[in-house]
Amino acid sequence: MAEGGGASRPVILEDYFMTEEFLLDKTSEEDEIDLYNNLTFTSTAYLEESETKTLAADPVEAPVNGLEEVVSVGEEAGHSETAEEQLMLEDVLEDESHHTEPQLAYEATEEMGEEEMDVVEQEEEDRTSKEAEEQNDLGDPAVMKAVRGQFASEAKWAPRPRLFHRASLSRLSDCRTPSFAPWESVWGVAGKENHTEAASKSDLWNSALRRASSRSAVEQSPMMSDSMRSPYPFTLPRRTRRVFSLNRTSGYASPSFRPLFPNVTSPTWPMTRSLEPLFFSPSASSQHKFSLPTAMTQLHPLHQRILTQRQQRGGEKKRIPYVEPQPTGTDPYEALMTSLEKDWVIKVQMMQLQSENPQRDDYYYQEYYRKLERKQAQKGGRKHEVPKLITPYIQKVETYESVVRIPGSLGQVAVSTCYSPRRAIDAVHHIPLEQAVGNQRLQVLYQIEKMYLQLLDIEDIQQKLVLAPEEQHSHFCEKLAHEVGHIYQTLRIEGCNNDCNNKEEAKDEFLQILLVGKGKRLVARLLPHLSQEQAKQVLLTITRHLPFLIQKDLLDETLPVLYSPLGDVVEQLTFSEMVNILQELTRLQPDSVKYSLMTIFGNKFAVSLLYLLLSHGESCLSSSMPLELNSGDFEKWVDMVLLVAKELSQVSKDSRVEPLYLPSNLLFLFCRYVDKETVNRLDVKME
Amino acid sequence: MNYMPGTASLIQDIDKKHLVLLRDGRTLIGYLRSIDQFANLVLHQTVERIHVGKKYGDIPRGIFVVRGENVVLLGEIDLEKESDTPLQQVSIEEILEVQRVEQQAKQESEKLKVQALKERGLSIPRADTLDEY
Numbered sequence: 001m002a003e004g005g006g007a008s009r010p011v012i013l014e015d016y017f018m019t020e021e022f023l024l025d026k027t028s029e030e031d032e033i034d035l036y037n038n039l040t041f042t043s044t045a046y047l048e049e050s051e052t053k054t055l056a057a058d059p060v061e062a063p064v065n066g067l068e069e070v071v072s073v074g075e076e077a078g079h080s081e082t083a084e085e086q087l088m089l090e091d092v093l094e095d096e097s098h099h100t101e102p103q104l105a106y107e108a109t110e111e112m113g114e115e116e117m118d119v120v121e122q123e124e125e126d127r128t129s130k131e132a133e134e135q136n137d138l139g140d141p142a143v144m145k146a147v148r149g150q151f152a153s154e155a156k157w158a159p160r161p162r163l164f165h166r167a168s169l170s171r172l173s174d175c176r177t178p179s180f181a182p183w184e185s186v187w188g189v190a191g192k193e194n195h196t197e198a199a200s201k202s203d204l205w206n207s208a209l210r211r212a213s214s215r216s217a218v219e220q221s222p223m224m225s226d227s228m229r230s231p232y233p234f235t236l237p238r239r240t241r242r243v244f245s246l247n248r249t250s251g252y253a254s255p256s257f258r259p260l261f262p263n264v265t266s267p268t269w270p271m272t273r274s275l276e277p278l279f280f281s282p283s284a285s286s287q288h289k290f291s292l293p294t295a296m297t298q299l300h301p302l303h304q305r306i307l308t309q310r311q312q313r314g315g316e317k318k319r320i321p322y323v324e325p326q327p328t329g330t331d332p333y334e335a336l337m338t339s340l341e342k343d344w345v346i347k348v349q350m351m352q353l354q355s356e357n358p359q360r361d362d363y364y365y366q367e368y369y370r371k372l373e374r375k376q377a378q379k380g381g382r383k384h385e386v387p388k389l390i391t392p393y394i395q396k397v398e399t400y401e402s403v404v405r406i407p408g409s410l411g412q413v414a415v416s417t418c419y420s421p422r423r424a425i426d427a428v429h430h431i432p433l434e435q436a437v438g439n440q441r442l443q444v445l446y447q448i449e450k451m452y453l454q455l456l457d458i459e460d461i462q463q464k465l466v467l468a469p470e471e472q473h474s475h476f477c478e479k480l481a482h483e484v485g486h487i488y489q490t491l492r493i494e495g496c497n498n499d500c501n502n503k504e505e506a507k508d509e510f511l512q513i514l515l516v517g518k519g520k521r522l523v524a525r526l527l528p529h530l531s532q533e534q535a536k537q538v539l540l541t542i543t544r545h546l547p548f549l550i551q552k553d554l555l556d557e558t559l560p561v562l563y564s565p566l567g568d569v570v571e572q573l574t575f576s577e578m579v580n581i582l583q584e585l586t587r588l589q590p591d592s593v594k595y596s597l598m599t600i601f602g603n604k605f606a607v608s609l610l611y612l613l614l615s616h617g618e619s620c621l622s623s624s625m626p627l628e629l630n631s632g633d634f635e636k637w638v639d640m641v642l643l644v645a646k647e648l649s650q651v652s653k654d655s656r657v658e659p660l661y662l663p664s665n666l667l668f669l670f671c672r673y674v675d676k677e678t679v680n681r682l683d684v685k686m687e
Numbered sequence: 688m689n690y691m692p693g694t695a696s697l698i699q700d701i702d703k704k705h706l707v708l709l710r711d712g713r714t715l716i717g718y719l720r721s722i723d724q725f726a727n728l729v730l731h732q733t734v735e736r737i738h739v740g741k742k743y744g745d746i747p748r749g750i751f752v753v754r755g756e757n758v759v760l761l762g763e764i765d766l767e768k769e770s771d772t773p774l775q776q777v778s779i780e781e782i783l784e785v786q787r788v789e790q791q792a793k794q795e796s797e798k799l800k801v802q803a804l805k806e807r808g809l810s811i812p813r814a815d816t817l818d819e820y
Contacts, residue, residue, distance in 0.1 A: 345722060
């Protein structure tokens with residue numbers, strides 16, 4: 001219990017009571033130290049022994065009170081051995097300096113060490129710096145423990161007045177907190193043993209009290225709150241120490257991290273701002289850089305957004321209740337977890353959400369959140385404004401660290417990041433192109449694979465574009481256009497429009513791509529990104545080579561995936577463009593129109609496309625928009641409609657397949673051009 | 688609706704009175720003092736509350752450090768509404784006695800059930816062996 005705790009004691013003193021101020025009453029303090037050294041130090045073995053004794057004697061209380069018992073035991077010991085104190089004095093003082101030294105070396109800052117010395121004992125100042133190198137042979141660890149514990153109790157003198165002054169008043173009344181008894185016995189023992197000693201002590205306490213209350217920075221600091229030191233006089237310092245070294249060595253609470261959190265903290269958290277000047281030694285923090293890039297230490301944008309939202313809508317209203325139920329006076333134990341520690345936990349947890357591309361790395365949450373937002377928007381009600389997400393909040397993560405290291409934490413910090421599983425997945429080798437040479441099909445597959453990745457990139461960019469702020473839109477648009485242009489080039493659509501030779505078809509790259517299921521899906525997915533001209537070109541090419549595609553599509557029937565994106569393209573067509581494409585459809589087979597229409601009626605995708613085109617023509621004509629008719633376009637259109645109607649009415653049921661979608665205005669169209677009998681027949685057929 | 692990831696969301700609950708249900712069925716009530724990323728908890732001024740029927744009893748436990756994996760449920764206790772409960776507080780001895788009786792009854796019925804199943808040629812796996820799979 002005592003070990004470890006004592007180690008940090010000087011640090012605390014140094015931190016909270018700046019050296020000069022602390023040395024108020026030099027003589028009385030020295031006396032006091034001497035006394036205390038002897039009280040506790042001389043009783044090492046005794047201490048441990050009786051500690052176990054008391055633990056055994058009072059098993060129920062032990063877990064809670066063990067700490068205080070050390071103190072009381074120490075006092076007992078001191079009580080019995082006061083006679084020796086003068087003799088022991090020198091040794092003790094020396095030993096003390098010994099024990100602080102290793103720690104100083106550990107802390108690795110010279111000036112720190114000196115300050116600590118000041119606190120411990122001024123007259124030893126010059127000697128300790130000499131001895132600093134040879135302090136490792138401490139001998140019996142038990143002795144060291146005891147000394148540290150004793151140290152702790154010694155260092156306790158200064159903060160204690162505050163404890164008595166305020167906390168005790170509230171707490172002494174309800175004596176459920178047993179931690180008080182030992183302190184009282186301290187008083188008692190001291191009083192019995194040496195009245196003058198006690199008097200000087202109380203003097204010191206009073207002055208310390210004055211000092212403490214006059215220093216607002218110390219008052220504010222969470223570590224100083226009396227609630228923290230009173231119940232656990234020995235364990236507390238260790239905590240503080242740890243935090244302290246963490247802070248200094250790691251720069252963990254980097255400034256870029258901290259400012260993001262005030263809105264997160266509930267007001268019961270004491271802010272550490274006031275501590276920073278005490279805690280931050282710039283030289284140390286610059287030496288030990290936190291191993292993650294600073295960009296990593298930011299909040300997830302969604303959280304940021306949420307937090308700002310929360311703040312906006314009556315953050316004030318919400319916050320007050322947090323403070324109300326537990327005003328600082330009523331709960332002396334609050335803030336046992338310092339805000340530094342809280343920040344640490346938050347940081348560890350936040351680390352899991354760090355990502356350059358949350359849309360990809362955190363897909364499900366993003367989608368979920370979007371869904372929530374949409375729902376919220378639908379509900380409407382109060383004014384709903386969803387602030388736009390600020391660009392990727394991590395611009396660049398320079399290094400990828402598979403293991404998160406936070407200096408000051410023991411062992412490896414167990415976090416999983418979005419990287420850890422993904423990196424393994426990414427270790428996919430693409431077939432080198434050289435291997436594929438000579439095998440056209442392999443090459444095509446490779447091409448598709450490559451383009452698909454490009455397509456995914458395009459979609460990523462598209463998503464970012466939606467979320468990006470206005471000023472970056474042009475940048476993303478450019479990038480998008482470039483990528484799309486690149487893919488379109490790779491498709492080499494133009495090449496296959498020049499010749500309609502059947503033999504050439506088999507070799508054409510674009511058609512080869514369309515022959516593969518994934519290729520079709522690729523084109524279908526790409527179509528919305530293409531410019532109108534490019535999309536029309538794709539439509540025209542597909543139309544021209546329909547028989548070839550149909551013939552090769554018999555097995556897997558994936559052509560329909562192209563239907564809906566092509567439908568969007570058809571919507572954009574002008575009347576004459578549409579007529580052109582219709583004509584292409586009737587010219588599929590060089591020999592006869594009838595034969596080509598038969599081919600079309602026999603294929604789901606083709607017949608759907610035909611209906612779509614007819615429907616579009618009809619809506620073009622029936623809309624009030626003025627048509628720019630080229631000469632002969634309308635005649636061609638009428639011819640076409642008549643032809644289709646005639647063929648359709650004659651075709652037998654089993655050589656005709658149901659379309660994917662039957663446009664509702666087709667019958668009206670036929671009504672306009674065809675005689676009633678045919679229409680009736682069509683009606684029956686199309687039902 | 689706004690929350691922090693993982694156990695960081697617990698940070699807002701620190702220094703408030705909480706009820707913690709553990710995996711072994713125990714119920715602890717105490718002030719949450721500290722947490723970490725595993726949801727290991729430090730409870731302060733803890734009492735273990737035993738409920739039997741409409742009665743309950745508190746056993747003071749002091750400081751309780753809970754390993755995170757054992758936490759089933761954790762919730763803040765509204766200090767204002769804490770007292771208006773239909774349950775009746777009894778002494779520790781009494782509640783322990785009642786609990787013992789209840790457990791005995793449970794074991795009895797369990798035994799009967801196993802017996803009955805055995806007679807029908809069935810067997811149910813014991814609860815503790817279930818855990819392993």
